[in-house]
Amino acid sequence: MAKILVICGATASGKTSLSVACAKAFNGEIISADSLLVYKGLNIGTAKPTVEERAGIPHHMIDVVEANKCFSVSDYKNMALPILEELLAKGKTPIICGGTGFYINSLLYKSQFGNVGASAEVREKYEKIAETEGKERVYAILCEKDPESAKKLHYNDLKRVIRALEIYDVTGKAKSLQQDEPIPRFDFAAVSIDYPRDKLYNRINLRVDQMFEQGLIEEVQGLLNVGITEEMQCMQGIGYKEIAEGLRLGMTKEEMKEIVKNNTRKYAKRQQTFFKRMQNHTYLTPDEATVEKVCELLK
């Protein structure tokens, strides 16, 4: 029997309720794998499970960072992995539940991320070069230093090109030489709830409407009031960046709503693409999203 259950999938597909039901049935605890649920103060727009929804089940990796802080996959892995291992040691079933595939993979696979953190100096240096001489120039530099990594990147993908350069400059070793093989470190079974695209989009539209009714605009305003700025990482979340900008530009509630809906739809699509490649993964129809069905898969 698989020791770990992964519940992934697009936003608004019903992960939360399935995860709680499974936790109850399998003596489990939930480890959230969501890049925005980690932030304190971002509740409505992230559809953070409420106390009632959590139904007494411990939820880890939620509200673990202040809203004005940066947070990366590496931070996530460093915090979540020990929790996961401890649960296993206690004989509990860890249930990794969330929509950030990158975070899920950081737990499932051995990943050192080049063994280097972010270097503001290095990043600024290359960002400046990109501005003055163009992205192509930065890419050309990577081609010289780490041709293997360069081959896998597009010259426009500045963020990743700079990251590869950062690893090389700081460690003196090419990123391509430090990348771990994607071998799972745990025995796991993954599921996601698969809605037809149009149905999922309807659910998203509905959910965004609810978020606005619940006071999403007020939540964003509140964050801005306590000094959270538009540039901060947590404000890049969908529902937050649009409203912060909308407020600044004097947009109407309806206009903001439409933009949030659209961006959420596009996000869901990207998530679906990502999870298509998840290993040990089974699609459940909405009707199959039950404890019984998941139980079969864990065998």
Added chain:
RNA sequence: GGCGCUAUAGCCAAGUGGUAAGGCCAAGGUCUGCAAAACCUUUAUCCCCCGGUUCAAAUCCGGGUGGCGCCU
């Protein structure tokens, strides 16, 4: 009724004689320290209709139709 302007992909839109920019949306994809991020690919056999000029028209001319504006 008269005059003027306009008509290009689902939407916005460039192009004013040489064989359809770009953006949005949509679809597909990538993904090892910002991942709700960043990035890539695809998407008009054809420019409202009819006729004319020309080697060649979305581009010029005439007519028709729709839209917008002004006038009576």
